[in-house]
Amino acid sequence: MHYPLPTVVRMPEATLPVAGRDYPGTFQQLTSWFHDEAACRSYLERMRWPNGFVCPFCGAVSGWRTKDDLWLCASCRKKTSVTSGTIFHHSRLSLTTWFAAIWLVTADKNGVSALALQRQLGLGSYETAWSLLHRLRRAMVRPGRERLSGLVEVDETYVGARESGVAGRLVHGKAIVLIAVELHEPKGLGRARLAIVPEASKLQIFDFVTRSVEQGATVRTDGWNLYKALPDSGFVHEPIPVSGSGELAHVVLPGVHRVASLLKRWIAGTLHSGISHEHLGYYLDEFTFRFNRRSSTRRGLLFYRLLDQAVHADPLTGPELVGGTRTHNIWW
16 A cells, blocks of 8 residues: 655745655655656656746747657647656666666665665666766755855865875865854754865855855955955954964864764765765755754654755766866866
């Protein structure tokens, strides 16, 4: 016996859908709701077009389903599918496999590696699992997400193998990752933003802060001279000198160093340090997705969020996946 499919209404991030009504609350519900391709397509249709079909070509709101499970626009007469223009576009994998993969990716707070996903889903190759995961990572950043606010720590860390004989902020052989994280008073961390940059320059850092933090927020940094111009960009700057203060950086800037430590532990533990710099930005997206939802006890809600973002994410070609092409958190 199957659970009835829910009536999906796409909601803003702040509105919590209900388990068992808007999304499956357990793996048993997942397999019961989405037992075949038709059930998956029906769910995606209600998620993509909550108020009814909208033609992606002309914007008309009138159409009907054809016998081959496509949608025919009543205005421009063009056909489209519910997966067209999403990360599922032209995928050879079944939607039931995609749904199971999204559940596995979100069910474990640390995620899964491509090898583990290949084994659990019985995929034909490691490359297929790798491609699936990278497509999902492209959907983990929600367009138009809110900037950080309140008190925000900003600093940089380095990911990769350190080159011997090199010290200080300029570290060859390591990727430079900028981190911004909200600090709650009297204690605790809020949301975080991470980005890989080619160099720790004023241009790169100010671009990152402007994109990640609301103007008027208090930005706490170390005493590096580069940050002194932050007030000119509309931020309240709170420098904490480190050198000569007798305090270590992780003491005066505990938030970013906690995030950096968790990031490196996650890369080493879940991904077994097997990442390249060209794809690092997407791994940062996944880490951010997980970190900002770390307190969620409803894994089914994370499934719902990621699937919703996947339906509204742009499709990708093979070269874009392999080449690590990205635009939103690397500034070259």
